Amino acid sequence: MFYFCADFFFLCMNLQISIQPNLKLALRDPEASTLGRKIIREGIVLMCNLGYEQFTFKKLAESIDSTEASIYRYFENKHRLLLYFLTWYWNYVEYQCTVSLHNLNDPEIKIRKIIEILTGGLPNWADTTGIDKSALQAIVIAESSKAYLTKEVDAINSQQLFKPYKDLCHHIATVFAEYNPAYPYPHSLASTLMEAAQFQPYFMEHLPALTDFKGEQRNKAAVAGYLENLVFAALRK
Amino acid sequence: MFYFCADFFFLCMNLQISIQPNLKLALRDPEASTLGRKIIREGIVLMCNLGYEQFTFKKLAESIDSTEASIYRYFENKHRLLLYFLTWYWNYVEYQCTVSLHNLNDPEIKIRKIIEILTGGLPNWADTTGIDKSALQAIVIAESSKAYLTKEVDAINSQQLFKPYKDLCHHIATVFAEYNPAYPYPHSLASTLMEAAQFQPYFMEHLPALTDFKGEQRNKAAVAGYLENLVFAALRK
């Protein structure tokens, strides 16, 4: 019990660093000032409500009683702000995985846990950040493809800005390899899982014909069931 | 042989209707005029080259020696034009599936054929349309999420504009059910397959850490191999 607590404490200490997004994303660290924190917190809520296309720095400035120019001193453009949000999220998920898996040995149980986390089935832990996690998750579901489906993808990638996403993918792939070392596509399966964990809930809500989650079954657990079935089938020895 | 030819002829006759996109997508039928056809053909090439964000009606007008206003008489906005392109593509894939599967009985072979078509492994058939298929496929890979990841998704869906995509998904799900009637997630597996058939080649090219297709292996066949492995594992009785 002591060790568990010590570990947990250690992991929490790392959270500050771990969730700190890449500074190349921002022109100055938004967590270091009141205005910066308001940009992030209110930005998440506003982008969630308006969607990426309708979201503008001008509207955000109005809603936090500041100015466009001030926001531009933190972020080059809204695409960078989106990347910042996504980086925050994937770092958070990576952290959740690290904490949840660190004292597990059975890779099967680890995989179930990962799917639970990816589908948003775990409650928020001690949260003093003031970040609206469900708004953030809605952004991840609806907007994250827009982070890399752009002509700038290679330039952004060469600045390591997709690192948290790629690291989490590799982390998951490693657990897959632990479960079945002979499986030839652990990274592709991990990225397919991560994508499906976003698209299937979106389809469930907006394009249910693309899913099998009908009526009252429309919940996160149903998606998790599908994903578990898929992943364990693929990895079966 | 006679029957095959007759069927093929019959199917080709249907192609005109089948590939005709929903007229609600356009303000007037672009295939009915020289200008309209230039908007589609040159639009596909230009959007492929510039990407959806950088593509504008003004640039397209310049490249076809016409005006912005003229293009607006065909399409309300560029999102509708994108939907038109995607509709064309999914109708074409549906058509390819219909032709390729119509004289097959074994669902296993059907599924392999579907995956081959989805990953772009089949050559173009008799093509008098003048549509640049590889540019169109590049648009589908890089931009199709942007068709439905928008706040307008429900409005667009209620106008049936995603019907070709949903129909193809249902078609594939039906073949899955034929292969294994007990599998509980045929539609989700079909949509996951359709999405992965776009994302995995994109990742292979731009974010290879998210895949297992390294070095000289970077080809369509490798992606098809992964997808076959995944689908047959999921459907295994």
Add this chain to the structure above:
DNA sequence: CAATAATGAAAGTAATACTATAATAACATA
């Protein structure tokens, strides 16, 4: 307290996403 940095206020630019209008060209029908 002085120096430095962050923010606010205001204005300005270039491009985007349209809309409107009048003139011309094409086309269809009688």
Add this chain to the structure above:
DNA sequence: TATGTTATTATAGTATTACTTTCATTATTG
């Protein structure tokens, strides 16, 4: 062939977006 209809061009204009610039005013830090 004349006439009416529709399609296209040319031109201009508006509102919004995505920024940039400048300068005054607050905070912050040493």
